[in-house]
Amino acid sequence: MLLRGRLSRSLFATSALSLAAAVVAYLIAPHELWSRALIAGLLVIAGGLLGLQVVSTLRADRRYATLLEREVAAQTRSLMDSLAATAAAEHNVRSLMEAVPDAIVVLDPEGRVLDQNPSARAMVAVHPPPGTPPGHSAFESLDRHAAAHVRTNLDAAFRGEVRRFEVPFTHTDGGMGMRSVIYAPVREGGKIRKVLALVRDVSEQRRTDAQLQQAEKLAAMGQLVSGVAHEINNPAAIISGFAETLLLGDMDEEQRDMVRMIRDEAQRIGRITSNLLAFARSGGKERGLVDLNDIVQRTFALRSYYLTTLNILVKLDLDPDSPRTWANGSEMQQLLLNLLINAEQALLTVPPPRSIVLRTRTVDQNVLLQCVDTGPGVAPELRSKIFDPFFTTKPEGVGTGLGLSICYGIARDHGGSIWVDSTPGAGATFTVSLPRDPRAAPRPAAPPPEPATAPAPHLKVLVVDDEVGLRHAVVSFLERRGFAALGVGDGREALETLGRESPPPDVIVTDVRMPGMGGREFLARLRAEHPQLARRLVFSTGDTFAPETAALLQEAGGAVLVKPFDFSQLETVIRAIAAA
Ligand code: ADP
Secondary structure (H helix, E strand, C coil): CHHHHHHHHHHHHHHHHHHHHHHHHHHHCCCCHHHHHHHHHHHHHHHHHHHHHHHHHHHHHHHHHHHHHHHHHHHHHHHHHHHHHHHHHHHHHHHHHHHCCCEEEEECCCCEEEEECHHHHHCCCCCCCCCCCCCCECCCCCCHHHHHHHHHHHHHHHCCCCEEEEEEEECCCCCEEEEEEEEEEEEECCEEEEEEEEEEECHHHHHHHHHHHHHHHHHHHHHHHHHHHHHHHHHHHHHHHHHHHHHHCCCCHHHHHHHHHHHHHHHHHHHHHHHHHHHHCCCCCCCEEEEHHHHHHHHHHHHHHHHHHCCEEEEEECCCCCCEEEECHHHHHHHHHHHHHHHHHHHCCCCCCEEEEEEEEEECCEEEEEEEECCCCCCHHHCCCCCCCCCCCCCECCECCCHHHHHHHHHHHCCCEEEEEECCCCCEEEEEEEECCCCCCCCCCCCCCCCCCCCCCCCEEEEECCCHHHHHHHHHHHHHCCCEEEEECCHHHHHHHHHHCCCCCCEEEEECCCCCCCHHHHHHHHHHHCHHHHCCEEEEECCCCCHHHHHHHHHHCCCEEECCCCHHHHHHHHHHHHHC
16 A cells, blocks of 8 residues: 555656656747657656556555455455354244243343243233233232242342242133242343243142142051051950850840940941041052942041031931942042031131031932031132132141042042032032942842841851951850851861861851961862852951952952941841851
8 A cells, every 4th residue: 555655656746747847848948849859758758657647546446445345245244144143043042942841931120021932921820811012020910929929039039049939820711720930040241130930830740749648648547547447446346246245145234234335335446447447548449339328427437526526517318229339439438528628627617506418319320429518608709719729718737729629530530520509608518429330239238137036056157267356256156146156267277177077167257367378368269179168158357448358358249247247247147148
């Protein structure tokens, strides 16, 4: 550039000098030939030099312009490239955001939504409906408590903390759910102006967790309860057995009353333990023919003491036709227990008189189970929500909002339904409708006890039970009633006895669970070795709800005595089998 400037200046100076010399020559000798020739030469030189300068300047400008053009083109290309890279990066980030199934939301310090992905838009309850312009608040559809909780966490995130928390929310259809949220501060130039929120719907997961937890709790409780119940059941059976044996003898009326009382109370202990066993056995999903009246009686027995202390009167209004359904007995009991506990809690909020009716009915092809209370009732606007998981109007620590949703699940799994009818202020009626099973009980129920008739000699009974006291009680009762009774401790001893006894026993009464050979193996051996006697077998057990016992009883198909049994019932069953 510098060189080009100097050259241009010297060309210009030389041409100027040539012109000046031509002027001087003209002034000195304007008409001389040499002067004219010199002037012409000088003018030619000046013109040539000027032309040269013009040409040189034009060439230099063109080169410069070309260079400039190239430079501008290169800069433009690089700018376009970085713009394209920025757009591609943004596009990638957007597509990632859109692909994530969790909601991603960017919030300002006021909780206003600055940006969000489609999943966040779909979470209508926390964020407004699709199409709503950004700028709405994340608090809009939260209730007061949830909004305060979110506010605290948002403030902490703007102070630089990463926050993880859960918040209840309302579904589009008005149902309740639970969301897990992470708030992460976004730093720009050392300042936090935005918070990134990651939100996930965990309602279903929480419900499954809660059910699992409850199932685990019940399983643990079941083991404990069944151990205790078995321990109590046998002594209770022995007490009631000896009491009945004593009742066969002579005594005065006062003594008889006392012994009867001993027998009745021992039998009550038996009923309680059998209810506990039924309740504790909720692990399996086995189904069988379930009598709703039986479920009502067992469930009520579990709560009857507590209900009395609360001053709540309970009436059982049971269909005499014993409505039956194909169901899991423990789940049915859990369902009714949830309804009963809700009714109790509702009644505690109103002054006495407080009452509950537990009703069973058969209507066409369905059986109905109803729990009617005289509590505050359910407001119309709540009726569609109460069966949702986590919906509760009870204080924290009292309500989990899971009871009715579990009832709903159980009813649905059994092909039935559950609903509530209520007049606010005048109580609530929860009705469960289930398909009626027209079959009779799969194994004949023990016939009702008849008053002991005349002794029945000639009948021989083999009693198989590992509990010495009970075996002794049964044998002595039967002997007093005129039977020939033998007692042994397990299946193996029973088979040995059968091998040498002649004639064989008319009836065998056996326990199910025994150390040594238990009921299942004994039945199998009997079928193989003494098939005619297998039909004369009566099982006696305290735990008909244990899945393995229930399966055995169903398979055996014979009569069953539930421990602790009424001894007159034992006698009736023995006579019926011997006569068959
Ligand atoms: P929780 O009992 O833990 O609240 P539930 O799912 O069993 O959960 O019940 C949900 C809600 O339904 C209760 O919080 C209560 O508002 C209402 N509810 C249930 N049973 C009754 C009843 N018998 N009377 C009045 N309200 C009831």
